[in-house]
Amino acid sequence: MQAVLLATLPGIGVLTWFFGPGTLINILFGGLLALALEYSALRLRDRNPKRYLQDYSVLVTSTLLCIALPPYAPWWLVTAGILSAVILGKHVFGGLGYNPFNPAMVGYVVLLISFPLQMSSWQAPRGLGEIPGVAESLTALLVPASYDGVTMATPLDILRQNKGLLLDDLYNNSPQFGQWAGIGWEWVNIAFLAGGAWLIYRGIFTWHAPVAMLFTLGLCAAIGFDSGSSESGGSPLFHWLSGATMFGAFFIITDPVSGATSNRGRLVFGALVGVLLYLIRVAGNYPDAVAFAVLILNFAAPFIDQYTQPVTYGHKPIKRDDE
Amino acid sequence: MNTFFNIHGGIHPEEEKHLSNPGTVLDAGLPQSLVLPLSQHIGKPSSLCVKPGDYVLGGQLLAEADGMVSVPLHAPTSGTVIAIEPRPVPHPSALDNLCLELACDGEDRWIEYRGCEDWRTETPESLISRISAAGIAGMGGAGFPTAVKLMARERLPLTTLIINGTECEPYITADDTLMQVDAAGIVEGAQILARILAVEDILLAVEDNKPAALAAMRKAAETAGEHCKVMTFPTKYPSGGEKQLIEILTGQQVPAGGLPADLGIVCQNPGTAVAARDAVCHGKPLTDRIVTLTGRALMRPGNYRTRLGTPIEHLLTVAGFDPSQNRRLIHGGPMMGFALESAAVPIVKTTNCILVPTEQELPTPPDAQACIRCGLCAEACPASLLPQQLYWYARAKDQEQLERHHLADCIECGACSWVCPSHIPLVQYYRAAKGMIRESKAEKVRSDRSRDRFEAREARLEQEAIAREAQRAARRAAAEKKAAAGGADDPVAAAIARAKAKKESAGNEESGS
Numbered sequence: 001m002q003a004v005l006l007a008t009l010p011g012i013g014v015l016t017w018f019f020g021p022g023t024l025i026n027i028l029f030g031g032l033l034a035l036a037l038e039y040s041a042l043r044l045r046d047r048n049p050k051r052y053l054q055d056y057s058v059l060v061t062s063t064l065l066c067i068a069l070p071p072y073a074p075w076w077l078v079t080a081g082i083l084s085a086v087i088l089g090k091h092v093f094g095g096l097g098y099n100p101f102n103p104a105m106v107g108y109v110v111l112l113i114s115f116p117l118q119m120s121s122w123q124a125p126r127g128l129g130e131i132p133g134v135a136e137s138l139t140a141l142l143v144p145a146s147y148d149g150v151t152m153a154t155p156l157d158i159l160r161q162n163k164g165l166l167l168d169d170l171y172n173n174s175p176q177f178g179q180w181a182g183i184g185w186e187w188v189n190i191a192f193l194a195g196g197a198w199l200i201y202r203g204i205f206t207w208h209a210p211v212a213m214l215f216t217l218g219l220c221a222a223i224g225f226d227s228g229s230s231e232s233g234g235s236p237l238f239h240w241l242s243g244a245t246m247f248g249a250f251f252i253i254t255d256p257v258s259g260a261t262s263n264r265g266r267l268v269f270g271a272l273v274g275v276l277l278y279l280i281r282v283a284g285n286y287p288d289a290v291a292f293a294v295l296i297l298n299f300a301a302p303f304i305d306q307y308t309q310p311v312t313y314g315h316k317p318i319k320r321d322d323e
Numbered sequence: 324m325n326t327f328f329n330i331h332g333g334i335h336p337e338e339e340k341h342l343s344n345p346g347t348v349l350d351a352g353l354p355q356s357l358v359l360p361l362s363q364h365i366g367k368p369s370s371l372c373v374k375p376g377d378y379v380l381g382g383q384l385l386a387e388a389d390g391m392v393s394v395p396l397h398a399p400t401s402g403t404v405i406a407i408e409p410r411p412v413p414h415p416s417a418l419d420n421l422c423l424e425l426a427c428d429g430e431d432r433w434i435e436y437r438g439c440e441d442w443r444t445e446t447p448e449s450l451i452s453r454i455s456a457a458g459i460a461g462m463g464g465a466g467f468p469t470a471v472k473l474m475a476r477e478r479l480p481l482t483t484l485i486i487n488g489t490e491c492e493p494y495i496t497a498d499d500t501l502m503q504v505d506a507a508g509i510v511e512g513a514q515i516l517a518r519i520l521a522v523e524d525i526l527l528a529v530e531d532n533k534p535a536a537l538a539a540m541r542k543a544a545e546t547a548g549e550h551c552k553v554m555t556f557p558t559k560y561p562s563g564g565e566k567q568l569i570e571i572l573t574g575q576q577v578p579a580g581g582l583p584a585d586l587g588i589v590c591q592n593p594g595t596a597v598a599a600r601d602a603v604c605h606g607k608p609l610t611d612r613i614v615t616l617t618g619r620a621l622m623r624p625g626n627y628r629t630r631l632g633t634p635i636e637h638l639l640t641v642a643g644f645d646p647s648q649n650r651r652l653i654h655g656g657p658m659m660g661f662a663l664e665s666a667a668v669p670i671v672k673t674t675n676c677i678l679v680p681t682e683q684e685l686p687t688p689p690d691a692q693a694c695i696r697c698g699l700c701a702e703a704c705p706a707s708l709l710p711q712q713l714y715w716y717a718r719a720k721d722q723e724q725l726e727r728h729h730l731a732d733c734i735e736c737g738a739c740s741w742v743c744p745s746h747i748p749l750v751q752y753y754r755a756a757k758g759m760i761r762e763s764k765a766e767k768v769r770s771d772r773s774r775d776r777f778e779a780r781e782a783r784l785e786q787e788a789i790a791r792e793a794q795r796a797a798r799r800a801a802a803e804k805k806a807a808a809g810g811a812d813d814p815v816a817a818a819i820a821r822a823k824a825k826k827e828s829a830g831n832e833e834s835g836s
Contacts, residue, residue, distance in 0.1 A: 098693070261711055313577075
């Protein structure tokens with residue numbers, strides 16, 4: 001679990017560079033809150049808090065949720081998210097190992113449905129808007145009414161709302177687009193990809209789910225690219241480097257508790273997340289869809305497990321020589 | 324290097340084999356008394372042929388094989404039988420079992436035994452009977468009666484004998500040592516076994532972490548012709564599992580629920596091969612074996628030639644045991660062995676190692692944490708099972724899912740528990756679940772049987788009722804026939820007439836008064 005926390009650092013670093021210290025403040029505030037909630041929940045459940053707090057799982061949950069939250073979110077938004085994640089996503093099911101859904105994504109979806117406005121206010125990236133300092137970040141968190149930041153539609157929003165422009169024109173007309181995808185976002189995704197690759201190298205999780213997800217997302221995008229017409233769903237590279245793609249591929253769907261458990265199962269799980277992610281992005285009501293795609297597939301994980309059992313020793317069909 | 328095939332999973336724990344200095348055999352000496360369990364093998368316990376007070380010589384028969392799947396037991400030295408009673412034996416259940424205690428007289432006098440002149444001219448049947456009479460049971464750990472295993476050729480066509488000198492379990496070097504000191508004996512034993520099985524190919528399998536044993540075996544195999552080959556392959560636990568070794572050497576998997584013989588293969592342990600050679604060539608019964616005494620709580624670890632029945636406390640004294648350093652005694656190795664409740668238990672035919680680790684060396688496992696389904700266990704499982712799923716189903720006692728996930732194919736090697744980051748003792752769950760399934764199957768057999776009995780009884784009662792009814796009907800028919808033939812003869816009609824007459828006469832008296 002500590003390794004997972006370490007591996008988020010490059011992504012957090014790039015987020016902070018492009019969008020300012022808001023994410024860091026979220027993570028610190030959310031982390032403290034999560035620890036306090038975990039401690040109380042363990043006490044209420046009559047478990048030894050000291051022993052269970054050492055597994056770092058609650059910090060992983062809170063950090064992942066806070067990375068996904070918009071920077072400069074008000075305190076009550078972070079609090080509601082952490083409460084949903086830790087209590088509703090985890091402890092009501094019996095704590096670590098027993099939660100059928102990814103707790104961070106439970107928290108995220110509760111917020112996304114309840115507070116769509118706050119959840120879609122993303123700070124404009126460095127170069128397109130002023131980046132707040134630490135003092136302003138704290139104001140945004142603690143006294144949200146007196147904070148006024150510069151928010152801007154994200155590239156995924158722009159693409160979803162595109163009516164009639166060719167993709168090239170859309171890129172040229174919107175300052176948010178960078179070299180491959182959105183300014184800032186492309187580097188955020190590359191940083192999470194790097195962190196994830198390191199975790200695979202360390203053997204923390206296997207490559208199956210992330211690779212399958214990125215493969216099907218790329219495949220769907222290639223099919224829906226429509227050579228960049230006004231109907232285009234965006235290129236594979238755009239989808240890989242936009243929104244929460246890499247973060248989701250390496251830090252969300254790799255959660256072993258709520259995902260499929262065999263390697264074959266992980267391939268199926270990841271592939272289906274990729275397909276759903278694309279479908280919701282281009283045809284759904286939300287610009288990004290990692291959380292929904294993951295939660296829906298969490299439902300399906302036990303079912304996937306039933307049909308992806310590896311062939312046990314001695315159970316291979318015997319080849320017959322006489323045929 | 325020969326070709327070999329990769330198996331799924333496996334782990335690389337610290338080997339720790341150097342500790343017991345493989346290649347040198349030390350003498351464990353003669354204890355004051357020996358405790359010989361009557362069940363040191365799989366199958367029925369041997370049946371006693373001595374009684375308390377009897378004086379016996381070394382090599383003398385103490386107990387005979389009881390039925391087909393059983394082996395005889397011989398005295399490992401001379402002395403007096405002083406007790407026949409339940410004693411603690413090396414078994415995970417820690418239950419007592421019937422044992423014979425032999426007070427050694429220290430003279431170590433032996434009966435004379437003689438082998439055959441030339442095994443090459445003996446019939447397989449006579450060779451099997453010699454092995455059977457010597458009380459040999461698989462010395463690798465399972466303890467299946469060797470003679471019974473050798474009869475596999477009657478049922479299936481066999482091609483290959485594998486001598487399993489893999490010894491992949493950490494710490495243990497008993498087979499390694501035997502291969503170094505008596506490679507010729509192993510090869511000759513293997514040839515005898517091959518003759519019995521009527522197989523041509525002999526594969527001597529040695530993991531590549533035993534260069535000295537490998538060299539010795541290669542040298543000995545040179546004399547045995549081109550069909551006797553030494554096979555080596557990279558060290559990995561549990562390559563020495565019978566099924567795993569067969570896949571490594573042949574690329575084939577033993578079908579689930581089947582035996583190696585289904586592939587034309589029989590596996591034997593090097594110790595078993597030497598014991599068979601001794602039985603056939605010298606007529607010597609199995610009364611001792613090499614036991615690895617190891618662990619950092621021993622001052623003189625090593626491989627000791629030990630008489631069967633030697634109490635472990637005697638061995639601990641011989642090997643320089645430091646009780647302040649140790650809290651656990653393990654029968655077998657760190658992966659598949661089990662903790663002993665007491666040092667009073669004896670060495671048996673299947674004891675290859677007694678591990679006496681310090682707490683630092685083999686720490687008591689920390690409390691288990693929650694399973695997060697990380698899947699490391701599935702990566703390590705040599706049987707390609709999903710241990711994480713089996714764990715849930717074992718806890719839920721979900722028999723149907725346990726069977727669907729092939730619990731029965733778990734070889735209990737412990738690789739899953741070893742890699743588990745949450746320190747869950749997975750294998751123990753599987754053992755318990757297997758026991759539960761066994762019991763419920765036995766229960767089902769019992770209930771089926773009582774249902775059958777009940778139904779048979781019902782059917783019988785019904786049959787009897789029908790038969791009685793038929794009899795009654797027959798009698799009635801006969802009586803009616805008779806009545807029809809002559810009314811006076813009908814007893815019922817006569818009785819009715821009598822009653823009527825009586826009533827009438829009574830009525831007359833009444834009216835007259």
